[in-house]
Amino acid sequence: MHLYDYAKQLVLEAGNHLRKMMSEAIDIETKSNPNDLVTNVDKAVEQFLFDEIKTTYPNHQIIGEEGHGHDVHDLKGTVWVIDPIDGTLNFVHQSENFAISIGIFKDGKPYAGFVYDVMADTLYHAKAGFGAYKNERLLEPIKDTQLAQSVIGMNPNWLAAKKITPVLAPIVSESRTARAYGSAALEIVYVATGQLAAYITPRLQPWDFAGGMIILHEVGGVATNFMGDPLTITHPDSVVVGNQAVHKTIMKQYMQPHHDFLAPWHTNYRS
Template sequence: MIESSINMNEIKEIAESWTYEAAAKIKREMNESYSVDTKADEHDLVTEVDKSIETFFADKIAKQYPGHRLMGEEGSFKDIHDLNGVVWILDPIDGTVNFVHQRTGFAISIGVYQNGEPLVGIVYDVIQDEMFSSVKGQGAFLNGVRLADLYESRLDRSLISFNSGWVLQDRRLEALIEQARGMRSYGAAALEIAYVACGRLDAYISFNLAPWDIAGGCAILREVGGVASDYEGKELSFMGKGTFLAANPGVYKEILHTVHTS
């Protein structure tokens, strides 16, 4: 088995400890003055807090696990061209727009992958103090309480989450709006995937996500029987941006059928 050479439970415990430490750092820094910049898209924000948290994890990983590599949103991804060995896939603040504008609704997201396989998942809601976590083959947890496996639900009984702007790019999403029980949008991919895993949502769709947006959540979702792929139903690569669909297994099938027959 690929994970035999490393202690997954130890990594999970250490990752959680670092995450709580990073969260305390975020809370301190968000109450001080910090700079806010934009990336290629003027609505894609980055703050010096994002950058300092990535540096925090980079230093910790380099010292504790010198053989591991870091793929982080704020620059370290540039050195990662494959998922060979152990790679920590990090979003230091997932939901930066929420962080800047609302001061809530954001998370630290970590997926620890070995040769492309998820071993450990962490999604931590900093303000709500909700720690979603998983270890491969051992289940997923919310604040230490094991999450139940997902049962197959139906689209007409489901809550689905996606940004309303995606409807302008694919009008087939209107069929989902018509059929689903309700729609939500939280603005933080990692949290929305975690919400699918714990049953608060039944599906989440996005058309432009990077590996660090989804790696932690996908590791957690897999442990409860959820399904994740691109919008066409193809396997995720975790090596570039693309479309994304995460869902309860029953709803997943209905969504693919609905959007590809509309």
Template sequence: MTQDWQQLNRDVMAVLQTARQRVLDRMASPLTVAEKTNRKDLVTNVDRENEQFLVSEIRRLDPEAHILGEEGFGDRLTSLKGRVWIVDPIDGTMNFVKQHDNFAMMIGIYQDGVGQLGFIYDVMKNVLYHGGKAVDGVWANQDQLTAPMDLPLAEGLMGASSPIVIHDIAHMQAIVHASSGMRIYGSAGIEIINCLLGKTVGYISYLKPWDIAAGQILLNCLDVRVSTIDGRPLDMLSSNLVLVATKKAQRDILQIEEDDVSL
């Protein structure tokens, strides 16, 4: 069946706008918060309810699709064959719980392993970043984005996750030292938005498929590189230490990795 990607893009935008309102309504009531693997890895009733809603809407829009969801309400996948939707119902759950801000909803749609459409919704700012290869561009709501400037590491801010900096994983402290400074937002979706907008030249973190699936589609469409920390393509069904960067910043970071640089 030939997919009408433009129509699907519009349909998913409508679903996410409904999901946003549902999340805002639920935020008015006390949250039920549980730990997943540790006290800093949280899940709430809203994460679970939102994923159930999104999965049900995806089944309606695309009954033959396979779905990988963070909270487990989709399918068990061993490949990206066919059309695969990868869903993060609330990205940045700690921010959601503690700040009621700086969190996102994310969906990536892949066809036989190739990213076609990505969606990152900054819920509190009400800005939906969407687009990809299938629709030849990336938009923030209705405004089309242009590719960010291809700045080297020294001329831009670097996004990171705090544990990687604290424990100096993959020479992260040297990378930050070589940049203009570090920014930590606590949400892969918000970090990726900053890369899309050229506010940072890169981002490094351990990411699972739902953390990077949508972002990789949008970033690649704007000529921003997405790879493992040593420059290899991502395995979209496993966790990776992911490097997002402009071409020049990627070159600089890979050189630091190759030279085994330390402060």
């Protein structure tokens, strides 16, 4: 079976596996802070994906949120970047609005991206150079919008963080409104479908953006960090994704004027 077809089938199987586990007891733990949750389901889904991939492709490398491959720095060959549940808070509190996210890279270059909205049974997927899909429907190139007529994705917690509020608050003020969905992977694909014009966050791990970024690029979207640099899968980063017009406006009018403020903060935050 072709790698793309195999990965597409695998993410759907993982979703089935996850839904079955939801009827059982869920153990919840905290990680870096009380709002950074992980469950036995996160761990089990990642282990399922890891075992299946390694059985089929033993030479492939895997970077997973819950412990697999965090020491991967050599991107030669095929690398899978996996988030078993992106939006664990939603999973725990809402039992919906979470996704399985997978990005596959070959020699460091994007190969395929998958974001599976598990409870909606909606799979966003793309093979680099061949377009992006929502289930079996080909996505149209995203249309440019003006910031004043745009809905922006942003976690409100960042607006309350004094060290970054001077940069982010004016963007929200100038937009039509802001929304938070609680899953970075879903918010990135919402930009790809035009439901959001942009998604902005000061810090995101590679497994959160790897799959969605590939899908976004296939419809003409732009993804950079706050400094305008391309995102990579080797380290966490700040993230600005959007249609081309809104991304350009955000970078030129809001990020570049704060370059001196962002540079040392951004460098320390990526480490």
